[in-house]
Amino acid sequence: MDLSLTEDQQAFRDLARDFLEREAVPHRMRWDREESVDLAIVRKMADLGFFGLTIPEEYGGVGGDYVTYSLAMEELGRADSALRGIVSVSSGLVGKSILFHGSEEQKREWLPQLATASTLGCFGLTEPGTGSDAGNLTSRAVRDGSDWVLDGQKLFITNGTWAHVALVFARTSDDGPRGVTAFLVPTDTPGFVAREVTGKLGLRGQATAELFLDGVRVPDAARLGEVGQGFRIAMGTLDKGRLAVASGCVGIVQGCLEASVAYATRRTQFGKPIASFQLVQDLIADMSVDADAARLLAWRCADLVDRGEPYGTAASKAKLFASEAAVRAANNAIQVHGGAGYVDDFPVAKYLRDARVMTLYEGTSQIQKLLIGRAETGVSAF
Ligand SMILES: Cc1cc2nc3c(=O)[nH]c(=O)nc-3n(C[C@H](O)[C@H](O)[C@H](O)COP(=O)(O)OP(=O)(O)OC[C@H]3O[C@@H](n4cnc5c(N)ncnc54)[C@H](O)[C@@H]3O)c2cc1C
Incomplete structure (x- = not known):
């Protein structure tokens, strides 16, 4: 079904399918059994442009429209949904949050790395006590001089043990969803611990983690968007x-x-x-x-x-x-x-x-x- 696809869109879809048939389909069952994809595939997918789609060229991406993005996600889902999740969380959820809400400095720092997958991102919203009701999350960020100190726990976080940067949503006031603020936290910050969640029914090739934040100190420059805009x-x-x-x-x-x-x-x-x-x-x-x-x-x-x-x-x-x-x-x-x-x-x-x-x-x-x-x-x- 090729309803009004441009030549470029069809070409990317064909390239993606050909690549995944060679590089993913023969290995997906083994990755599933071993509960991890071979991370070498991440670099190969990045070289093909999967991580840079819809990230503008000026920030190191390959640009492109959302129909192409949708085609790429379809091909990833057909080959191995574990791979689709790695891409769509890192460059989709984290990359797009930075693209649309980040300062110029944050965009220049993180987007080229996410677009080339030299950095992987994870999106830390869900907590043990709040899933659908995410606006009531309880992880806290408290202002301390020019820093913020984060404490709390996140659950079921895709890419959590692989990520170099975590987009963490934390409570900065008791004002319900309006009291939530977003932070970009390098995962090597002291006090940040990621622990693998094993025994999943599916998506076994992809990392899913619990995140523990224990006095994680980040500068105000790590705040993404305004205070209270996180939700x-x-x-x-x-x-x-x-x-x-x-x-x-x-x-x-x-x-x-x-x-x-x-x-x-x-x-x-x-x-x-x-x-x-x-x-x-x-x-x-x-x-x-x-x-x-x-x-x-x-x-x-x-x-x-x-x-x-x-x-x-x-x-x-x-x-x-x-x-x-x-x-x-x-x-x-x-x-x-x-x-x-x-x-x-x-x-x-x-x-x-x-x-x-x-x-x-x-x-x-x-x-x-x-x-x-x-x-x-x-x-x-x-
Ligand atoms: C493999 C995996 C990867 C994930 N990756 C991420 C990630 O990267 N980042 C992240 O932040 N989260 C992630 N999640 C968490 C996921 O987004 C949550 O599991 C999801 O939002 C549901 O929340 P919950 O599990 O707490 O279920 P609950 O919110 O407790 O829901 C339980 C049931 O109650 C129903 N329910 C709840 N509220 C209502 C309502 N108002 N009306 C009717 N029914 C309702 C739900 O539909 C559901 O059937 C991941 C989860 C899994 C399993």
């Missing part, structure tokens, strides 16, 4: 992040469809390819429709961003639909594969395990519905 920065950034999640989910659905078609046309039962059975075609048809519908929602959102139009609700719709579709498609893909789908010889079991978190992070499906409901009714259910 707005986080929510604005997550809107764009949802486009990345949605696009990655399109890749999962597409991967499930391709794997199912390949298997169903090869596997014979009752003397015929199982693709000839109507009930198997039913499963495949649903995947095909979901792939198109999810992709169109993601592209619509990307196009709105590129045109400078409001895109928040479109991002919620794309994320809600695509993440639920990814779980549905992966589940159906296992059904098409029968018992073979339950083991690692085919990618579909991994697709299901990786897809499952997509309806949870960057705003659960319930939270997306509340955001869409608020946009439709003008009434907030929060």
Whole structure:
């Protein structure tokens, strides 16, 4: 489905697919079992431009539009969602927060490093006691002369043990969401400890961590945006992040469809390819429709961003639909594969395990519905 893609957009997508087929697909099962991708892939992805997409050239990025970004995220999701998360957290959530809210000095310091992945970033919002209700987070930053001292704990932080810089959201006053401020914290700052969260259902190739902040001292120059603006920065950034999640989910659905078609046309039962059975075609048809519908929602959102139009609700719709579709498609893909789908010889079991978190992070499906409901009714259910 190539609805009005430019030659450049198609060229990047083809380049990305070719690269990932060679460098990621043959290794993804091993990375999954070893609970870590080979970090050499990060440098290779950076060389291809994955981390620099949508970061302007003047800050060391490769520029580019959000439709291209969406295509790149789709290809990453199709190949290995663990890789998609590494890119979209580091250059997406952290890079874009700096691009849109950082001082000129912060942009010049961090963006070239994030765009080339010589530095990885992590996004520290969630805490043990606050996930969906992030505006009530309890980590604290207290002013001490020209510094800030941070104390608290973060949970489930992607890239947490690999990152060189953490974007940490901490409370600077008791004024609810308006009392949250953002800080760029180098992870080698004394008092900053990251501990790996193991035993995840999926996304096993990617680092997920608990962060402990114990008297972490940073200068005021590490503050991102104004005091009290942190929650707005986080929510604005997550809107764009949802486009990345949605696009990655399109890749999962597409991967499930391709794997199912390949298997169903090869596997014979009752003397015929199982693709000839109507009930198997039913499963495949649903995947095909979901792939198109999810992709169109993601592209619509990307196009709105590129045109400078409001895109928040479109991002919620794309994320809600695509993440639920990814779980549905992966589940159906296992059904098409029968018992073979339950083991690692085919990618579909991994697709299901990786897809499952997509309806949870960057705003659960319930939270997306509340955001869409608020946009439709003008009434907030929060
Ligand atoms: C692998 C992984 C990676 C992650 N990476 C990051 C990261 O990089 N940075 C980061 O900050 N966080 C990250 N997270 C955290 C993630 O964003 C949260 O898990 C998510 O926001 C949900 O929060 P919670 O887990 O506390 O669930 P809760 O908020 O406790 O929700 C539990 C259930 O209650 C429902 N619920 C909550 N409030 C409402 C409501 N008002 N109405 C209806 N239903 C409601 C939810 O939909 C859900 O079904 C990651 C999580 C995972 C698993």
